[in-house]
Amino acid sequence: MTSCGGTRSGWRRPEPGAARVRKYLGRRAAYAAGTLLGVSVIIFVVLRILPGDPLVAILGVEGHARMSKEDRVRIMADLGLSDPLPVQYGRWLVDIAAGRLGKSFFRGDTVAELIAHRGPISAEIGLLALVISWLVGLPVGILSAFKPNSVPDGVARTLSVLFIAIPGFWLGILIVLALLFWFGYKAPIVIVHVWQDPWQNFQQVLGPAVVLGLAQGAYIARMSRSCLLEVIGEDFVRTARAKGLRESLIVFRHALPNALLPVITISGVLLGFVLGGSVAVEQAFGVPGLGRALVTAVVERDIIVVQNLVLLYASIFVVVNVLVDLSYAWLDPRIRF
């Protein structure tokens, strides 16, 4: 775990030169691009080399055996699966660069359409979960830290330990069931975009976002508590107290900014948890988002869809963590580019 923030008061943020920022951005972007390239190699290796014959993977052993040899060769050539692997990999990269993401074996819709159609719902869920996690986690963490070992602190810590342990997809099923039992309510099943019917869309998105947000909020509460406790022990907070500042001023002006950095880090790291978790939670709520599409593709062994969606999820994760890194430099003037 990173150590919590240190002293900051009295610092004037030095204006970093625009050129330096640009250089740093370029370096960071190049590094992230390298990581993504590695990610794509791993996806390709896992999905193309490990299963042996991709046709067996797609059709199953029986279906594969029933097919004539010419059919197999034709389909393989159709799908571009009969070329040497490096050629296939190269073509995949070129396709991504050109924005062609290939087609589903079974449905005929392209992966790009899939993402455009289902992506917005999942993105809403993720963003809303992030907002909820901060709205819940941070106040709870602050409350805990300023009255450590009190009753509210105990309740908060117990709840956070609990919400970290509860699997989101189970909580999701329970919520769906409870709503159905007691209110006879079911969220819309087909995709409703926010620009079509904001209210319906909100009903669809809220459940998964709450479940994911609470779990994430539990980590944030825990992290902000421990970091605040550390910062509160510092001299400058005592000084602030000694000169008679209001408690709220001490918290929000002096302590909080110094404690936030690790909380932001963990929020970035938790995104991996949200991205993965959303796949299962969407399934539990029956929300037809991108995660659901990924699950369907994995179960159907739809390799082209899987490889592109997994790459998409990993890219989001990588890019957000680059943004988290950048936000450090913006939030903490001691960190130079």
Place this chain on the structure above:
Amino acid sequence: MAPGLVRRMGLRPPQTPPAIVRSAPGNPARSSILTELSRFARRNTLAAAGGLVGAFIVFVAVAAPLLAPRDPLKADFRRMTKPPDAQNFFGTDQVGRDTLSRVIYGARTSLFVAFSAVLLGTTVGSVWGLACGYLRGRFDLVSQRIMEILQSFPDLILAMAISMAIGTGLPAVIIAIAITRIPFGGRVIRSVALSIREMAYVEAGRASGASSARVMTYHVLPQCIAPYLVLASTHLGVAIVIEAALGFLGVGVPPPTPTWGNMLADSITALIPPWWLVLFPGLAITITVLAFNLLGDGIRDTLDPRLSPAFLRLVTGSGRTQPVAAAPTETPAPSLTISGVRP
């Protein structure tokens, strides 16, 4: 390298830990694993409770054939989707299988997968990290990059893709989860190894002509055991959740093998899932994860308060894994001692 040589070179191997005498009453010479455990329990009540519950679940998993009232796979078409009653305490599922028995047998699969995956993943990662930290150089650079790439995947999604690629089944699921655990072990143990390789006794080993492999196994590895245990215990809960999620999504251990994830997946195939089919497997997952998380947190707090320099001092300098037994018998029991400070 011979201990005598170390002494002659004026260096002290870390195996002689300075005494940590805590103000605990009783004769320190008599302390054993049991007293150590009871001390741990007194300091971390929650962790001890987690440990007890965890031990109970492990017991249930091991003794499943004795404890389960019915065959978890046997369908009974006269009793389909029955709510909990005297005959089936947790009710029955859509084909009349006893839910209680399935939850009990589910503990078997879930724990087996989680333990094996964490053991495999953390061990591979730790050995890799140890080599990275000790050898440095280009090998380290490349390895760090690979681990970073592995960590760029959300855990569950990587596990899904791998498990799909190498085929569903117990070994596939174990390997899939293990691979997601490798980078964690790699990074933590690497940082430990990095600091230990600078210690004088390691240098002494090198100076006396020991090979890298020998120095790594005999001098660096023992110091990595404490952080390894911390890692393994903190990742157990995660592994259980991933396993359940894989089962829930239909890419885990294939049915009809009862796992908690499979049971939840089965439950939502119904238009209106019966509450007992949802509640009990989920409760089992939650309690298990909670227990292992609490235990893991306790172990971490005991062995490694946040992998800090203080922790590294602890591991490299004082070897807290075996402290109390080595309390000095020649010095009279001091009346007032501060933990970690030699009287």
